[in-house]
Amino acid sequence: MTETRAEEIATGAAETGSLQPRTPIFLDVDTGVDDALAIMLAVKSGAFDLLGITTVNGNVSLSQATLNTRKVLHVLVEEAKQKGRAEEAELIANIPVIPGADRPLRRPQYFEHRVHGNDGIGGALADLELPPMRASKQAALIMVETIKERPGEITLIMTGPLTNLALALRACPELPTLVKEVIFMGGVVTSFGNVTPTAEYNIYVDPEAARNVLQAGFNITMVGLDVTRRALLTRDHIESMGDAPLxxxxxxxxxxxxxxxxxxxxxxxxxxxxPFAVAVAIDRAVATTEHLYVDVEVNSNLCDGQTVADFQGRWNKEPNVHVCMDLNQEAFIERFLHVLQR
Structure with a gap:
């Protein structure tokens, strides 16, 4: 990748929305620490028409993930107001937050408090109180209704377990022909897991959901630990933000x-x-992919939840997943910091 192209990737996010139409998306989250950062990047990038942020049981309970999501959006609204951007503040305030599945398809809940803290975001915003939400339809149903109204237009960015998408698929089996693209954070095919020796957390929590989604025929990109482990934010990076409100x-x-x-x-x-899954949705040039057949193990005591890629074509099956294999880490971090300070 040329130095000029890397600079374009690093700085282009904040201007994306003004240069070309915003991509309509649903962002599906189980808001822990990195989901919160992903929400900030997605909202502030200018790249997306955020049709809704759907929430799912995962890092924390559904109710906590929903509350965390609303808190992050509240902070973004206040930041926009502080910068005198009333129209932007109103747009953010009107992003729907839509609760989804409160448990995996078949398995018990498995929270990740040891990494994300009891509230999922390390105690940040613990003192922020918000009014109760109004009840809404379940996330999967709203996703299906909206996608049917706009066939071929909507991208789904999934950063938690794939339960909501599996439920949407159950309600609408033709969904893969109606969705433009699915980009999900999850899995690992060339390295070790982060919850067991072989499994990545989002897949491990609901492997049946992941398997159903991967085998359904979506145009789908996997952003796994193969690349995200190298997308590291350090304290020096945060200090470089100076007095930025976020x-x-x-x-x-x-x-x-x-x-x-x-x-x-x-x-x-x-x-x-x-955040790296969101960055891939903004500009695919931040990563390189390989088109592979990928399946999910759902019946093994040793390897439950493992994503298995057929690199050599031994199963004689058509590739079904674009797997991220490498990244431009420097350009990604530059972009993230640039956007959050915009």
Whole structure:
């Protein structure tokens, strides 16, 4: 990749919305630390028409993920107001937050408090109180209704377990022909897992949902640990944000995560799993992919939830997933910091 192209990737996000039509998306989250950062990137990038942020049981309970999502959006509204951007503040305030599945398809809940803290975002925004939400239809049904109204237009960015999409698929089997693209954070095919030796968390929590989605025929891109482990945000990066209004939230929600990371790997950092999935949706040039057949193990005591890629074509099956294999880490982090300081 040329230096000029890397610079375009790093700085282009904030201008994307003004140069070309915004991509209509649903962002599906189980809002823990990196989901919160992904929401900030998606909202502030200018790249998307956010039709809704759907929430799912995963890192934390459905109710906590929904509350965390609303808190992050509230902060973004206040930041826009602080910068005198009344129209932007109104747009953010009107992004629907839509609760979805409160448990996996067949399995018990499996939270990740040891990484994300009891509230999912490391205690950040603990003092922020919000009014109760009005009841709405379940996320899967709203996704199906909206996608049917706009066939071939909508991209789904999934940063939690794939339960909501599996439920939408169950309600509408023709969904793969109606969705423009699915980009999901999850899985690993060339390295080790992060919840078992072989499984990545989002897939492990609901492997049946993941298997159903991968085998359904979507135009789908997998953003797995193969690349996201190398997309690291450090404290130096956060300090470089200076007095940017969002810097305190980024610091607060990543503090405990970075401490945990330092104990495990020897240096403080936050793996930007979910923000990198959003970055891929903004500009595919930030990653390189390989088209492979990928399946999910659902019946193994040793390897439950493992994503298995057929690199050599031994199963004689058509490739079904575009798997991210490499990334431009520097350009991605530059873009993330640029957008959040916009």
């Amino acid at each position: 810097a305190p939230l980024v610091y607060d929600c990543t503090r405990d995560y970075m401490d945990m990371y330092a104990k495990r790997y020897g240096h403080p950092a936050c793996a930007m799993h979910d």
